[in-house]
Structures are given as C-alpha cells and as structure tokens.
Amino acid sequence: MLIDAEKTELIKNRKNTIYKEKWMEVNTDEIAKKCMDAINEKLKNLKKLNIIVVGKSGVGKSTLINSLFRDKIAETGLGRPITTEIRKIEKKDYPMAIYDTPGFELSEGQQAKVKEEIIELIHKGLATGDINNAIHCIWYCINVGGNRTFDQTEINWLKELIEKNKVTKVPIIVVLTQACPKTKGKQMQTLVEKENLDIIKVIPVLAQDMDFDGEYVAKAYGLDQLVDIMSEALPEELQDTLQNVQKASLKSKKKRSRAVVSAASAVAFGEGFIPIPFSDAAVLIPTQITMIASITTNFGMSISKSVIMSFISSTIGTAGTTILGKSMVSNLFKLIPGVGTGVGGMISGSTASLLTTALGEAYIKFMEMIYKGELKKEDLYDQNGQKAISKMFKEELTKKRKQSF
Ligand SMILES: Nc1nc2c(ncn2[C@@H]2O[C@H](COP(=O)(O)OP(=O)(O)OP(=O)(O)O)[C@@H](O)[C@H]2O)c(=O)[nH]1
Ligand SMILES: [Mg+2]
Structure with a gap:
C-alpha cells in the first residue's frame, strides 16, 4: 500500500506530465521550417x-x-x-x-x-x-x-x-x-x-x-x-x-489549389474529435503543412521561410516565435463566430475541417497577392501586412462558418 506522501507525489508527477502536454509549445519557426522541407520535397518529387x-x-x-x-x-x-x-x-x-x-x-x-x-x-x-x-x-x-x-x-x-x-x-x-x-x-x-x-x-x-x-x-x-x-x-x-x-492562368492554379484544400479539409475532419489537452492541435499541423506545400508548388514561386513564418504568425495570432498550444487553439476558437472556447476540450471534426479550409483559402489569397505583386516582401514584416493576413483569415473563417450553417 502506498503511503499518503507517495500518493501525493504520484499525483503531482502525473499532473506534471499532463501539464506539460497541455501547455506544449508551438514554435512558428519550427513549423515554417517544416513547411520549407515539405515544399522542397514536393518540388523534388514533381x-x-x-x-x-x-x-x-x-x-x-x-x-x-x-x-x-x-x-x-x-x-x-x-x-x-x-x-x-x-x-x-x-x-x-x-x-x-x-x-x-x-x-x-x-x-x-x-x-x-x-x-x-x-x-x-x-x-x-x-x-x-x-x-x-x-x-x-x-x-x-x-x-x-x-x-x-x-x-x-x-x-x-x-x-x-x-x-x-x-x-x-x-x-x-x-x-x-x-x-x-x-x-x-x-x-x-x-x-x-x-x-x-x-x-x-x-x-x-x-x-x-x-x-x-x-x-x-x-x-x-x-x-x-x-x-x-x-x-x-x-x-x-x-x-x-x-x-x-505554367504562368498563363492564375485561375487554373487556384482551381487546383482549392482541390488541395478540400482534400486537406477532409483529412482534418477525420483527425478531429481530439481532446485538446492531449493533442494541442499538434496532430493537426502536418496536414496543414502538406496543404501549404502543395499550394506553394502550384504557384511556382520561390518562397522563403520568413514569408511562410509571417503567414503562420498572422493566422495563429502570435507576435513571437513560440506560442502555447493552448493559446493558439483558444486564439483560433475566438476567431470562429459562435464556437466559443473549445467545447468540452475537443476540437471536433467539423471545427478542424473549418479551420483547415479557412487557412487554405487564406493561403491561396496570400499566394495570389504575392503572385500579382500586390503584397511585397517588405509588407510582410510590418504590422499592417500581418494585420491584412489576419483579417483575410478571419474573413475566410466567417465565410466558411456561415456556409456550414
Ligand atoms: N507580338 C507577337 N509576336 C510574336 C508572337 N509570336 C511570335 N512572334 C514574333 O515572331 C517572330 C518569330 O517567333 P519565334 O517565337 O522566334 O518563332 P519560332 O517558331 O521559335 O522560330 P524558330 O525557332 O526559328 O523555329 C519573333 O520576332 C516573335 O517576336 C506573338 O504572339 N505576338
Ligand atoms: Mg524558336
């Protein structure tokens, strides 16, 4: 039989483990790096x-x-x-x-x-x-x-x-x-x-x-x-x-990119229903990285890590390099009208798919703006550029949310 002190210690340890998982850090630099790797891999395999x-x-x-x-x-x-x-x-x-x-x-x-x-x-x-x-x-x-x-x-x-x-x-x-x-x-x-x-x-x-x-x-x-x-x-x-x-049809690039987003969104739906404390949305991230890599490849432009990073930071709502997974999820939830804050600690399949679609659509718009020269590299490093991306993502979320009603 365990004595009380040992019991307390065990509970504390267990709590620590959960605590760590729960507050796992999401590193935007790391995600951007993974995006770059995925883009290069995709290009290499064309x-x-x-x-x-x-x-x-x-x-x-x-x-x-x-x-x-x-x-x-x-x-x-x-x-x-x-x-x-x-x-x-x-x-x-x-x-x-x-x-x-x-x-x-x-x-x-x-x-x-x-x-x-x-x-x-x-x-x-x-x-x-x-x-x-x-x-x-x-x-x-x-x-x-x-x-x-x-x-x-x-x-x-x-x-x-x-x-x-x-x-x-x-x-x-x-x-x-x-x-x-x-x-x-x-x-x-x-x-x-x-x-x-x-x-x-x-x-x-x-x-x-x-x-x-x-x-x-x-x-x-x-x-x-x-x-x-x-x-x-x-x-x-x-x-x-x-x-x-090809560089003659932006419409065609967008059409293909939208198909990528639909596919990723369907995958994210299946990955949903995960209790937030354990997944910290990290499980969802590889799907979105693949999606971003495919869209980037469609646009055929060379994109630097810092460009990807500014997109990620602007959408998940962080000024710095790292953000706690929980904060990221709560930031994202705040952006979705009528969802509240992660009901029951779960990201449902439909929320995961909604977030993925909005992220993908916003990224297509982002690529389009760079492609047309409407968004310059310099803009990405100043606050206004980042705010514009944030706004775009939010608009996509609101639009998709309305469509899903
Ligand atoms: N404005 C205009 N000029 C064109 C167009 N297509 C070809 N030209 C002109 O026609 C000339 C020949 O074009 P090229 O593209 O070199 O023809 P090509 O079939 O590659 O010729 P070869 O390599 O000799 O077999 C060039 O002076 C081009 O500028 C076009 O769509 N618009
Ligand atoms: Mg010729």
Whole structure:
C-alpha cells in the first residue's frame, strides 16, 4: 500500500506530465521550417512534363513557350540536339523538358525525318516505363498571321503523324499562333476542324501583345485556354507539374489549389474529435503543412521561410516565435463566430475541417497577392501586412462558418 506522501507525489508527477502536454509549445519557426522541407520535397518529387513543339520556322514556337511557362525556358539557348532536327530544352531544377524543332521548314525530306524522329522519341520514352521519360503532349503550331488559307502539306503531315501515333495516343493539340485579328484565328480554326483530325483541340492564341505601328495594340489571348486543355489532356500525376511551370492562368492554379484544400479539409475532419489537452492541435499541423506545400508548388514561386513564418504568425495570432498550444487553439476558437472556447476540450471534426479550409483559402489569397505583386516582401514584416493576413483569415473563417450553417 502506498503511503499518503507517495500518493501525493504520484499525483503531482502525473499532473506534471499532463501539464506539460497541455501547455506544449508551438514554435512558428519550427513549423515554417517544416513547411520549407515539405515544399522542397514536393518540388523534388514533381514528375517531369515532356512536350514536343513542332512548327515552321518563325511561327512563334519559342515565343509561345516563353509566354506560357515560367522562367523563360526557351531562352536558355537553342537546346541540346538529340537528333538532327530535334533539340531538347531543359533547365536545372525545372520539372519539364521541351523538344523543339527549330527551323522546321517542311521541306519534303525533312518533314518525313522529323515525323520519324517524333515517333521514335515517343516509343523510346514509353519503353523506359517511367513517366518522367514519356512524351506527354505534342503541339503542332501553325502561324495564322502568315497564312491566308490552310497549307494542305501540313495537314497531310499531321494525318500521317496521327496514324503513327494511333496506338501510343500522345495527345496532339494544334496551336494557331499569332492568331490576330481574332476573326482570322476563328476562320483558321474552322478550317482545321473541318479536317476531322483525331486531335485534342485546335486553339487560336496570341502569345504576346501585338503592336501595329504604335496605333493599335492587339492584346494577347488564348494561353489560359491552352493551359486548361493541357490540364484536361494530362494524367493526374502531371497536374502539379503543369501548375508549377505554367504562368498563363492564375485561375487554373487556384482551381487546383482549392482541390488541395478540400482534400486537406477532409483529412482534418477525420483527425478531429481530439481532446485538446492531449493533442494541442499538434496532430493537426502536418496536414496543414502538406496543404501549404502543395499550394506553394502550384504557384511556382520561390518562397522563403520568413514569408511562410509571417503567414503562420498572422493566422495563429502570435507576435513571437513560440506560442502555447493552448493559446493558439483558444486564439483560433475566438476567431470562429459562435464556437466559443473549445467545447468540452475537443476540437471536433467539423471545427478542424473549418479551420483547415479557412487557412487554405487564406493561403491561396496570400499566394495570389504575392503572385500579382500586390503584397511585397517588405509588407510582410510590418504590422499592417500581418494585420491584412489576419483579417483575410478571419474573413475566410466567417465565410466558411456561415456556409456550414
Ligand atoms: N507580338 C507577337 N509576336 C510574336 C508572337 N509570336 C511570335 N512572334 C514574333 O515572331 C517572330 C518569330 O517567333 P519565334 O517565337 O522566334 O518563332 P519560332 O517558331 O521559335 O522560330 P524558330 O525557332 O526559328 O523555329 C519573333 O520576332 C516573335 O517576336 C506573338 O504572339 N505576338
Ligand atoms: Mg524558336
């Protein structure tokens, strides 16, 4: 039998243990570091997207590539020749390769050669059984500006390529470049569509604004649609890569990011129903870190740890580096209208999911503001910037809370 003194000591020890767990510290610096690790891991594991771009010299292949993808990838020179006619453009730490056909002139001998080389590339890629080596899409570019009518030799070339690609089924998109004025682009689109080719889509684009003697400027268009079509044509494993490299459609980045938030929110729902003293919400944090990493990857910007940290501090309500888990939870609860303070010491599934959704939506807005240059790095270190993030998060919470009623 235990004597009273021993009993008291045991109870005290037990209390201490619970006490420690209950008041566990949440370190924003640590969380930001984990976010950075998760972002780097995610970037490292992005599958490589491989596109072949074919079209006569001067149609605007390089312009198209540089307008659609980040970091002016086609400006890295001519690319490494991999066959006599095809060059591979790659960049270090860039999850994409472009096979370009510079100077593709459709002279008869060359036409046939390029076609054979493309088919060979497709087969070689498939033979490795690795998605990183496969050819995922072919753009066939036709210049609208220089063509009054359709060039039948190009259609014939395409038909033969389609025939040879019948089994391998790499998606082919016909891109009508320099499609200006738009009506001319539409006309050409109708002409190509009449051919009933087995392709994904014919799409007119103007990759860059076009200046007519300083009197009239035709605005670039169609790139966002090309991103959407690519997204429809590519498998799920390449969707993150596409968003990471494309810079033409913010809408598409946001759409993909929202899907990430819904998924994280569902996971958080399952992780809910945890008594606060034991979990201190720490159990929930890995899910949110993964979510933040995925959204950051979609935006394709390099983000520093301090930027992430200022977002975290602003949302969980701490000025310093550390905050007690309990305070963090109570801060968060205070932000949710009508929830009170952690009823029964539990974070319910629906509260966990609500917090996750609001955090994710606020982070998408935060990324969007940085992407558009509306929020500068300097703003993040001053109080006003942090207050703006806090406000955004609170607004999202209120909005989502209302929706859940
Ligand atoms: N304003 C405007 N100019 C364009 C557009 N597309 C191409 N150009 C111009 O057309 C010319 C040729 O474009 P490139 O992108 O170099 O053509 P390319 O198909 O890569 O040509 P090769 O590499 O020789 O096969 C350049 O002077 C571009 O500036 C566009 O969408 N808008
Ligand atoms: Mg070029």
